[in-house]
Every structure is written in structure tokens, then in C-alpha cells.
Amino acid sequence: MAELVLGAPFDLGDPRAVDAWLARNGVTDADADALRSDAPRLGVYRGLVRTRLRAAVELALPRFRSRLGALFDEYFERYLGERGPRSHQLRDVTTELLDFMAPLVASDPRVPLWALELGRHEALDILVGSLAESPKPGVLPDLDPERGLAFTATARVVRTAFAVHRLSDDPRDRREPERIPTALFVYRSPEHDVRYLEVTPLAAEILEGLLAGRSLRMALGAATSALGLPLDDAVLEGTARLLADLAERGAVTGARPGKGAAGDLQNSTEVAENARARSAPKGTE
Numbered sequence: 001m002a003e004l005v006l007g008a009p010f011d012l013g014d015p016r017a018v019d020a021w022l023a024r025n026g027v028t029d030a031d032a033d034a035l036r037s038d039a040p041r042l043g044v045y046r047g048l049v050r051t052r053l054r055a056a057v058e059l060a061l062p063r064f065r066s067r068l069g070a071l072f073d074e075y076f077e078r079y080l081g082e083r084g085p086r087s088h089q090l091r092d093v094t095t096e097l098l099d100f101m102a103p104l105v106a107s108d109p110r111v112p113l114w115a116l117e118l119g120r121h122e123a124l125d126i127l128v129g130s131l132a133e134s135p136k137p138g139v140l141p142d143l144d145p146e147r148g149l150a151f152t153a154t155a156r157v158v159r160t161a162f163a164v165h166r167l168s169d170d171p172r173d174r175r176e177p178e179r180i181p182t183a184l185f186v187y188r189s190p191e192h193d194v195r196y197l198e199v200t201p202l203a204a205e206i207l208e209g210l211l212a213g214r215s216l217r218m219a220l221g222a223a224t225s226a227l228g229l230p231l232d233d234a235v236l237e238g239t240a241r242l243l244a245d246l247a248e249r250g251a252v253t254g255a256r257p258g259k260g261a262a263g264d265l266q267n268s269t270e271v272a273e274n275a276r277a278r279s280a281p282k283g284t285e
Helices: 002-006 015-024 029-037 039-060 062-068 070-082 092-105 115-129 201-211 216-227 233-249 268-275
Strands: 149-151 156-160 182-188 194-199 252-255
Touching: 002 015, 002 039, 015 029, 029 039, 039 062, 039 070, 039 092, 039 115, 062 070, 062 115, 070 092, 092 115, 115 156, 115 182, 115 194, 149 201, 156 201, 182 201, 182 233, 194 201, 201 216, 201 233, 216 233, 233 252
Parallel strands: none
Antiparallel strands: 149 252, 156 182, 182 194
16 A cells, blocks of 8 residues: 555556556455455545645645745655655654655755755744643743753754745745854744744853753853853853743743752852843844
8 A cells, every 4th residue: 555655656447557566565365356446446545645745745845845846846756655654643744754855955956955944944833833832931940050941842942054034934935045054942932833033152052051951050161162252241141131031931941950060150040030121132033
């Protein structure tokens, strides 16, 4: 059935082609007779399944599909024939297709360098939107340098080499994205909307550390070290302001239990209290 639905087409009205299909798959006796008699209807089944799979992907990736045109058709057919869906969930087909395409388009000069990033950006709506957790907005706990922070399960940092998130939502738009290294903090709001917050390189490094389970001290130290920046009052204040904003959005849900190595993050609690009433960090949503 997988060959019938996902493989290369063959004439189901041709008894010899049907017999060859059955023989390739070791179908004999009564089962083979039943499938021969149902061969015309099996063609309808093939069309229904393939149409549904394609419709799901096109709904999730309208701009990706529109910009690639015939190349999308080519790669979609290859995906069905060479790999096919591995998940029982229809929503997973989009990500599976993009994963299948990734090593192929890397060496295909017909596909723009930014195309796959656009596809993955569009797919985030389904990926993040389908996750179970969506907490209510909260209040940032007092910042303890030896503890980490808990985030909604929908939160993640996504990095791209192109600013694909700035493209128009119109599938007919053909403008290409700027080649600007970009970091987005992505999460689902308590209103069940997928949100994208463009953050600075430093903010992205800090958030990645916290999402990985690091303490606040470790996340700050690793982030500033990676970017060659001093861990000064400006960094502490900006971090507290960022985390307070994310708590209000429902992305930060509390503090992680337990403590790490002893140490001190100067004035972190005071900075957090003062920052709660301030504006969000630089970025666009």
C-alpha cells in the first residue's frame, strides 16, 4: 500500500502492471485476487491520500510553496517516493518534508539559500502551536544567580542567516529577505498565538543558556564570554528587563528548583524589581 500511494504511478487498469505490483510485494492467493478486483478504486485512494498530504503542507508553507513553484512539486514528489511520512500526525509531514529537503537543497543551485529558512520559519506556527502548554502571564520571581528559570514548553530561540521573519505574509510577494543574522525568541502566548520576538545576540545567548537549564550566573557568564563583552551593570539591568517582560508575556513561568555553586550576581534582585515597570528590550514582535 505504501508503494501504491507514495511510489511512482502505474496503470491500475493494466492487469499486467497490477500483477507486477502484487508480485513485487509478495501478495498472493485470495489477497491478490481481492486487490485485483479493487484496483480501480485503489487509484482513487492513492489520489485522496496524496492530495491530503499535499494540502496540509501547502497550508503550512504558503510562501515557501509559492516561491519555489515547480521546484516544490519536484521535491514533494521525491519526498513521497524516497521517504514518505513517518508520523501518524498529519501536522508532522511539513517538518519531515523540510528535513528531507535540507541536505538536497544545500547543493541545488536552483534553490535560494534562504528558502529552507523561510520554510522552517513558517512551520514554527504549527510546531509551536501544537505543543500542549500555554501558561497564564506571571510575575518574574526574585532573580537568584544560582538558580535557573523555568519557561513554557513552547519557548525556544531560533537563529537564521536571513531575516525571513520580516518578509510579507502575502504568498505573491517575491521580495527576497536581507542576509542579516537573526535570533528570534519564539513562544505561544496565553491567548494561543505564536509570537516571535527579535532579540539581540547577547539576549539570544543568555536565553539559550537558561533554556538549556543553566543557572542565571552560568548563562550570563557564558553569554558575555562568547561575545567578548563585560558582565557589567548594563548587562544585568538589560537581562532583568528582558526576563521581566517575558514573564509578563507568559513565557517565563518561574524559577527552577535547586542551587548551583556559590557566588553573587550584584544587585540582580533590585534590578529586576526596578525593571518590571520599564519597556521591553529592543526588538520587534
